[in-house]
Amino acid sequence: MKYSAIITDIEGTTSRISFVTEVLFPYAARELPGFIRANATEAAVAAELDACRSLMQQADATVDTIIAQLQQWIAEDQKITPLKTLQGMVWQYGYQSGAFKGHVYADVHSALTCWQQQGIKLYVYSSGSVQAQQLLFQYSDFGDLTPLFSDYFDTRIGAKRDISSYAAILQQLQLPPKQVLFLSDVAAELDAAKVLGIATIQIVRDGQAAGNHAIAHNFSDVGEQIT
Structure with missing residues (x-):
C-alpha cells in the first residue's frame, strides 16, 4: 500500500447524496426552529447564534430573525459553519431517537x-x-x-x-x-x-x-x- x-x-x-438532501436537510429544517427556541440560552447554542449575528452583520438580531436566516441558508445549501453546527445538534437527537440511520x-x-x-x-x-x-x-x-x-x-x-x-x-x-x-x-x-x-x-x-x-x-x- x-x-x-x-x-x-x-x-x-x-x-x-439523497440521504442528505431528502432525509437530513428536511429534518433539520423542520426541527431547527423549535430546537433553537428551546435551547437559545444554552452556551453552545448561544455561541452559534452569535456567530450567525456576526455573519448577518446584525448584532441585535432576534432569535426569530436568525431562524429565518438559517432557513434561507438551508434552502440555498449554504456551507455556513454555525448553520452546520446547529444542524449537527438537531441531527444528534434524530439519530439517537432512531428517526433515521446514517x-x-x-x-x-x-x-x-x-x-x-x-x-x-x-x-x-x-x-x-x-x-x-x-x-x-x-x-x-x-x-x-x-x-x-x-x-x-x-x-x-x-x-x-x-x-x-x-x-x-x-x-x-x-x-x-x-x-x-x-x-x-x-x-x-x-x-x-x-x-x-x-x-x-x-x-x-x-x-x-x-x-x-x-x-x-x-x-x-x-x-x-x-x-
Whole structure:
C-alpha cells in the first residue's frame, strides 16, 4: 500500500447524496426552529447564534430573525459553519431517537475496514460539521464506524475548494502530500488538493461530471487502483 493516509468526503462519496438532501436537510429544517427556541440560552447554542449575528452583520438580531436566516441558508445549501453546527445538534437527537440511520455504502464499509487493518490512517473532510460527520458514522447502517477514523475536518479548517484548506490538513497530518490520498465526488475539491501534490481519485457513482483525476465508481475500485 503506497498511502499512509486516506481522506474521504461524505456526500456522494461514502454516502448517498439523497440521504442528505431528502432525509437530513428536511429534518433539520423542520426541527431547527423549535430546537433553537428551546435551547437559545444554552452556551453552545448561544455561541452559534452569535456567530450567525456576526455573519448577518446584525448584532441585535432576534432569535426569530436568525431562524429565518438559517432557513434561507438551508434552502440555498449554504456551507455556513454555525448553520452546520446547529444542524449537527438537531441531527444528534434524530439519530439517537432512531428517526433515521446514517447511510453508508456497503463497499465503503468493507474498504475502510480493510484499509484500517492494513495500518492506513483514515480521515473525513466534509462541509458538514465534525459532529454531523461523527453522528452519521456512529449511527450508520453498519453500526458504529467511528473507531475506523483517526480524525475529522470540517469548514473550520477552510472551504473545501480552497488550496489553503488542504495545506492546513497536511500540516496536521504531518505527512508528505504523496503519501496522502483524497477521495471526493467533486472535481473542484480534488483540484485544490492536487495542486499541493496530494493524490486524488474522483468517486463517480451517479454520473457526476468527471474532472482531470483518476476515476472510481466505488471504494472497491479505489482498492484495486491503490494496491
